[in-house]
Amino acid sequence: MPTLTVPQPYEPWTAPTAAGPVAATLRLPGSKSMTARALVLSAISATTASVRRPLQARDTTLMAAGLAAMGADLDTSSVERWAVRPATLRGPAHVDVGLAGTIMRFLPAVAGLADGPVTFDGDPHARSRPLGPLLDGLRTVGLRIDAATTGGLPITVHGTGRIPGGEVAIDASKSSQFVSGLLLAAPRFTDGVLVRHVGGDLPSAPHVRMTVRMLRAAGAAVDDSVPDVWRVEPGELTGQEWAIEPDLSGALPFFAAALVTGGEVTLSDWPQRSAQPVELLIELIDQLGGRAELTSAGLTVRGTGTLHGITADLRQVSELTPVIAALATLADGPSRLTGVAHIRGHETDRLAALAAELGGLGAEVTELPDGLEIAPKPLRGGRFHTYDDHRMAHAAAVLGLVVPGIELTDVACTSKTLPEFPTLWTTTAGGSR
Template sequence: MATTAPHWSAPTTRRPVDASVSLPGSKSMTNRALVLAALGTEPTLVRAPLLSRDTELMAAALRRLGAEVTATGSGTDLRVTPHPPRGPATVDVGNAGTVMRFVPPLAALADGPVTFDGDARARERPVGPLLAALRDLGATVVDDGRGALPLVIHGRGELPGGTVTLDASSSSQFVSALLLSGPRFAQGVEVRHVGAPVPSRPHLDMTVAMLREAGARVVTDTPDVWRVAPGPLRTTAITVELDLSNAAPFLAAALVTGGRVTINGWPENTTQPGSVLPELFTRMGGTVHRDPAGLTLHGTGTIQGISADLHEIGELTPTIAAVAALAETPSRLTGIAHLRRHETDRIAALAREITRLGGNVTELEDGLVIEPGPLHGGVFHSYDDHRMATSGAVLGLAVPEISVENIATTGKTMPNFPELWGEVVHAAT
């Protein structure tokens, strides 16, 4: 009989934390780097990648399509040797948005059928606009009209490409997916977005920057239009930055406890959404200092609520909401309707779980209104969502006896989160 893992007791501290944290690599950059390397002309070393469930799923998908992805002798880097995509193949996307969206365009270049399926939640997540775009570009996609997994892409060894129009208002990954494989399409690709604003624009900036660094010609001089010319991708090494979105709960720990946390190696320039964390947490009461070692956030002992449109940086919402629930003044977080189709409906889940602990949260169509108040212990459900789990940990810093359900789900992007979190909490002065 299967057993359920016990809930994780979130550590609480009444003392300021004082820690320096070295975070693993960015999931978003790692999976983009793996796709670009698999489509390249020569072997590529992906330096300092994230090794987690999402990136392992991506590596496995690329291997299924013919690429070699192997760990180096040190075990800290990955070497990718490209091979023309081939089928038949079966790809397990798990619940990784980057895998379910970035790999289908590559599969359209294969010389046989490629079947995609994943976790139950993956079958509920949007992919229809991408599939329609692939059909318009010349691919054969069989999904029985669902616009969702499971599906089969019947590759013919090439894809004409050209100009396509789609609505990417539910996920910027639809655009990134087409751009990443675009250099290998016979005519390249021109992607035109129509609809409400594309969320998570920094991730599109990341895609464009990484394509250019790999030698692709990308034109972005017209709003909501991206053009990638056909041509080879030539790269021998891609270095992955540390994951700034995963820095969010650790910086929040400094704010919540009135302590200090340094994120080692914070990049000077980056396209990652997490780059706005210093500004957001300064508005909520922290102070920020930068030096060659990294970025340090100092909590002041006071947490202020915030009114913020998080449309561009939605993945930071769970941490911001947790801090807001511990603030002295109300918060209003908007622009995040697209979070309803992430690993879980994050808007509904945050409202439900904070309220379950005694909070006062109003669910908006596109966000949350959080009225601070006394919280109490209880079970914080994660919904198999890594960012829900880490937000429960943030609340547990200040609220005794919070138990987080399925803390192991943090392995999606940070396999050692419980251990690293424990080290930070115990490094209290």
């Protein structure tokens, strides 16, 4: 198990407590996952592309900066629309990945298409995030990559402007981003790519389906008819106008606000057909005791103020685990959350962090190899370490709505995917019916 390191605290932030059932209608920024994929596909397309209503947060601005460092022609001056024009990729260049898995896993293949060396590094904890299987896969299809002795960051990709491609077997059980990192640039490989996942169960499979869907929208020929096998043919990509959906994982804390207070929250502009696993979220909300409804007004969640314990395999929606775990501490019975061993390698070891912090507030939490068992107990206020992890901050903020005195060591880490979070959250907590 990774060592759980508590970073030095920043400016503490006391989570607001709701005076009653919240009532809010919100418009959230776009999906991090969709924005990242749209930027990569746009940068390697043969014609001009645009990204409409992109997420403007640390992960996505670092992604745009990394592509620009390699010579991509991006105009990110507009809040509503980023333009990406065809350009020749080149090195030498340096990419700051921050703590973003999307950058460290999506851009090395793009760097292979650049003419010259491209170095990658990021925040200290980024060096311990899993990367080795992807780098081995990229070496198999023809890239020369230097890496740290750990097999991860910092790395140097020696781009030649050309990647031969071919067949690669990869164990993506620690991150589905390993598969997406091989697929996204594959149309530009000389022979395309055939990727075969050979490890345990693939986590977050809906994100791979999003990758395939967006590749096809850009004109790529992708065959995913065989489970755990993906074939991408070589070919030219056409620039698209990518319409970015609201972020599903970023939406959950606000839906959770309705659940814990017995209120109602609507997120406007939600598409009737989503590239994200909305149906899985709706199912979880129903199991927890709430109700979700998708209408022309958006996606609305209503709570009763009573939460039920659940038994759930969260493998497909692992990003939701911290907030689901927080909700489980407030339920009327025990919960068992499994299938998420891989989130030990996220921004922090999320299972160890959740066990420590929820336990510190009074919950009875048992850490499993691949999840958590949670027995609700009366909670108390106290310090909640966020470990530079936006999802940990979300979990603490949800609890703070009904447990006074929860102090986050650092709410600024939410800027990774939603810089407006503190303001939006305070407004939501203060809105009641």
